[in-house]
């Protein structure tokens with residue numbers, strides 16, 4: 001038995017959890033100064049009809065927010081009094097200031113369950129959303145604790161339209177596998193908000209979007225000024241239960257396309273490009289046909305090898321990669337159809353992943369899933385060997 005076996009996480013069955021009763025939670029991350037607080041302030045002050053609880057590291061400038069401050073105290077934990085502050089806002093939102101993003105603070109927020117129907121958690125500019133997302137997704141402790149009350153809806157990343165490109169290229173605050181925080185934020189997000197578009201030139205916007213797409217081709221990008229975005233794009237997206245959105249650029253063009261100055265796609269990309277790399281982090285996207293059961297089983301086996309043991313099945317251990325770069329997947333997504341017509345969604349955060357069957361009766365019609373499936377991996381060391389190995393699974 002290898003050491004790696006000890007680290008293999010247990011996947012938790014959620015059959016006993018009543019999905020409908022859980023409050024969705026959205027994580028907001030983003031580069032320093034990109035506009036996270038501006039977006040949150042907008043949500044806290046506008047009349048949008050949602051009852052949202054926002055968890056911030058600090059209140060910041062709330063002088064203009066009409067609110068009634070209350071303190072929450074718990075009979076079980078007298079020290080809780082005054083340690084967190086809640087503001088009930090005129091538009092129905094609930095604002096909560098916490099010193100850290102720990103579970104304890106969220107447990108205290110859940111004492112007010114019923115007062116809100118969505119939670120937004122703002123992280124600091126240097127935070128890696130991956131570990132926070134996994135905290136709210138699958139782990140044993142969570143499934144039997146807060147997991148009964150909260151479900152992870154998605155991770156949103158706010159990118160500075162002016163400095164975003166530079167931040168991605170110069171990202172020096174790297175982790176043990178040399179990936180900087182801004183790239184980890186983009187890699188781990190389900191929706192990207194490209195903010196401050198009023199300050200950037202058209203070319204700059206296209207270029208930054210193209211860089212973002214290289215790191216994370218599967219997540220939609222929305223351009224905003226001062227965080228002005230229709231909340232339906234960031235709330236209630238069920239990014240961890242629905243298939244990844246279909247990117248029109250995944251499909252081969254049906255008719256010749258004439259590029260104009262108004263085109264908002266990367267003209268340097270080939271139509272079926274499947275591999276990109278930016279400062280060591282790359283994404284790999286492989287399409288697959290309708291799968292036989294044997295191919296489906298092989299895919300599951302392949303994912304276990306890559307996500308849990310950090311090597312492709314052709315190499316019996318990570319050490320055998322020899323000169324190959326370290327293989328580590330930060331995020332994976334996918335959707336595929338089996339020959340019997342069942343549709344599956346793949347979701348993964350680092351070594352944890354889940355392949356779940358989509359409920360045909362309820363959502364299938366709306367999803368309009370094509371029979372051609374895809375697997376998107378974002379991480380380090382996703383080179384041609386990995387691509388070939390994955391393609392072999394589908395042969």
Ligand SMILES: Nc1nc2c(ncn2[C@@H]2O[C@H](COP(=O)(O)OP(=O)(O)OP(=O)(O)O)[C@@H](O)[C@H]2O)c(=O)[nH]1
Nearest residue numbers: 031032033034035036037038125195196197225226
């Ligand atoms: N012109 C312009 N300014 C913006 C926009 N969005 C935010 N700002 C300004 O940019 C500055 C930084 O915005 P914040 O919302 O504080 O950014 P942040 O991501 O919360 O910053 P940190 O918490 O320090 O990481 C503020 O002065 C905002 O008023 C925008 O779309 N256009």
